[in-house]
Amino acid sequence: METKIGLEIHVELSTETKMFCPCKNEYGGEPNTRICPVCMGEPGILPSPNFEAVKKAVKVGIALNSKINRFSIFTRKNYFYPDLPKGYQITQYGTSIAEGGSVNIKSGSVYLERINIEEETAKSIYTENGEVLLDFNRCGIPLLEIVTLPCIKSPEEAVEFLKELRRIIRYLGVSECDMEKGMFRVDSNVSVSKEGRAELKNLNSLKAVYEGLLYEIKRQKEVIEKGEKIRRETRLWDEFKKETRVMRVKEEELDYRYFPEPDLPPLELSTELIEKIKKEIPELPYQKKQRFVKLYFLDEKDAEILVSEKELADYFEEILKFYKNPEDVSSWVITELLAYTEPENTRKLGLSASEIAQLVKSVNENKITRNIGKEILKRSISEKIPISELIKKEEKSIIKGDDIIESAVKEVIEENPDVVEKYIKGKKGVLGFLIGQTMKKLKGRADPKQVGKLILKKLEKNS
């Protein structure tokens, strides 16, 4: 039995205005404040396509290696639902803005069928007393529909593909792709045999995609093992019960009565425009990763983490401008900085690139110890004190004169005669312990290398 998974992803484009009217495209806000006759589907209105959204769709198409169609048409998809004010959604069917394309993942490529431009529906809000309220702020926001071929072989691959797709779109700066805010939504179709497949809806997070697919594959295999057939149906993933259940069977599928949108002429793109957009495509994550490995001699794993978000990668390179030491900067960014925040929010910590550079440099030049460096980072984040100020303070308090250190060394040697004994007998490894003890006494305010030197000097004298 061969598992085949196809995905359908809806991405809300971030644009100044909505797809077919001048209302602002923003998330949330006081319900029904960003509406007009057009997005409310009042009588007599006509749609005016948002060219910014069209250009962003082309950008995505190019970045995903799709063929951009110079002519595409808008289509009406007809069905009744309160969140659909006109009784139809303007989408594309038959002739899309982009066709084909692929996204590379570890195990190969995921191939795309098409990319369509369409409009978002209103948001239904279900109240405790059983009412349904409608918020049309969301209605008419430009939406991309990205459809893959059923070529994904496992839930793991599906998740990896979605992560990469989301990352590429975020790199292009055309959508925030925030799944919690519904800006990146996933539907799926799954089959484990030649006949019969199920559509899977309500996959609201990557975890839901993974668990939902896993469950559905298992369910279908069990049905077949029992000698039964897989029914063609749409199923809903229940995140709480961890199961999929039937939403509607094939006979109940809606007939959308598609036909070309008569209110809009075909969407025509000049080759010049397509070429211009091509030039605007930024370095994509996989390209950036290769460059980091080659240029900065980073290992693959670190490079992968650094390019996971464009914001982080840019931040990393900005720090390098102030202190060209890719290895140590990457180590600090990955192990220290990312302990405090998600990759996409590194800048929100409020630390300037030059300050981070100074911190790494100070540690490397033994002006402060690594531990103190970490301490400084923590204080700077929590107390909002500039790193440079903290480093200055620490530098002042650092013990440079040999006499204070020497007396501490003396104390440590006196307190640990057995360890000293071991050292003398040739167990040189215990030196680290002695350094650690001394540093503890000095509350870390000394250069461990200097401490080491002085211990060695003292021990040599003793032996």
Add this chain to the structure above:
Amino acid sequence: MKELNLPVHLLIEKYKKGDFLPSQLIESLIKKIKEKDKHINSFIKVFENQAIERAKILDKKIKNKEKTGSLFGVPVAIKDNILVKDAETTCASKILKGYIATYNATVVEKLLLEDAIIIGKTNMDEFGMGSSNEFSSSGPVHNPLKKGYVPGGSSGGSAAAIAAGFATCALGSDTGGSVRQPAAFCGVVGFKPTYGRVSRYGLVAFASSCDQIGPITINVMDSWTIFRIIAGFDEKDKTTFDVPAPEIPEEEIKFRIGFPEKLLEQGVEEEIKARLDEILREFVKSKNYELKNIEMRSFRYAIPVYHIITGAEASSNLARFDGIRYGLRLEGKYLEEVYKKTRGYGFGEEVLRRIIMGGFALRSGYYEEYYIKAQKARSMILEEFMDNFEKVDFIITPTSPFPAFKIGEKVEDPIKLYLSDIFTVSANLSGIPAISIPCGKTGEGLPIGMQIMAKPLDEGRLFKLSLQLEDFIKQRYGN
């Protein structure tokens, strides 16, 4: 006040000379409507106070010698499927009862900018679907020229209002003849511009690819005046053309006129056929124009093609009337019941018939057989027109195969009623401009209309010929 029936330029001249003020005209007009529209029912709503208020503002313009627009003080009636801000727009349907327009249609904005006065909203066939103005939630309209007869449709109210002298000009909408046919039935001028000439923004859509707003007026010149004002590219309607405004050519042109004689052999009333024949032959002779017999074979497909395409579009365009956001809502226990009750009660019989038929043509499995086939036939019709326009400049037909008929006569037989559009729908399917001008009356006293069609965007020459024909006909048959 006998000045009520003046054409636009004469009316404005009277204002300028100080013979009377806009407010005086509007007041007597409203008095006349109140008195006489009871028997005609051409208005759904008369803007009594608003029109007088606006007229008084215009009065001051005259007194202060301010700059005035080209429709200064001209009373205009607007079909009730064209939005006028803050006024109820019903499309003569129960389902839109209580819907107050939140914006002005682009054409209304343009008229107001030229200092026109909107006198009211006119009756119509519900959502523009009908040819007799009998399908209206506000009741049927009576032909002002003959009691008990229909005024044609769907812009029956607009045509009747002009024929009755309730307004100087009116706007209608023409999806398959809805401006031209009622104009013909009421003995006035009705014009459907090239598709894309006039913005549809604010026109409640019946069939988006065929709908076009057009003027109904007492003469050809007024039609031209209104057309020039409402035409032009509109940012809000992406199907409008960004081309220069048309001009009536001044030079003499030896026009070639096409007349599809064979087409008229069947189904056209003898009196109408004879009248057109007579006028054309003599007119052509007097002008030394060329009259050519042409073939229009694709016309016989026009009615079914028209109903499949407009029905399909209507089924989608009218989906928004669901009782959720505006207009009528009948409550139900669950969502589907709200839809069924609201739409089942809110739409009239003819509208339901077309929605069901149109929805059917779009169903998967039937789409190719109906909608796609109809689209192919549609391009054949356009091709045949364009072929003919290589040979002739205009094609002339009767506007309708028969004159106005009795109220109730055809209402039970939709197919018969659909056939009254046989000569008009092709212009909508192919997007070409077409005008209907009066050419006398039948023995029974019913007006006869002549339709002149031209190639796309050729309105300038179309109006030149129409003015000449109007002149010729008036000299011969009087008014």
